[in-house]
Amino acid sequence: MMNVLIVDDDEPMCFLLKDSLQKRGHEVTACTSAEEAMIAMDLHFYPLILLDMGLPGMNGKDFCTRIRKGTDGENHYILFVTGNSN
DSSP: OOEEEEEOSOHHHHHHHHHHHHHTTOEEEEESSHHHHHHHHHHOOOSEEEEESSOSSSOHHHHHHHHHHSTTGGGOEEEEEOOOOO
């Protein structure tokens, strides 16, 4: 079992990812913004983060940079997800 953080502003995508991971026994938190995810990360450690590139406000790249600059930044696996086909 692993704590997983999903950060994606597309609610159907969040539901799909969360449901799939929970069925495999993982604890999953889903957030729709980087700001919301920062609050979640203050409360729990997430070794795996699924991160949308195109978030409102702080985009995925900037959020990833912020995570990596943190004291435990190198202890996260970050996978970028996007619905952008370009």
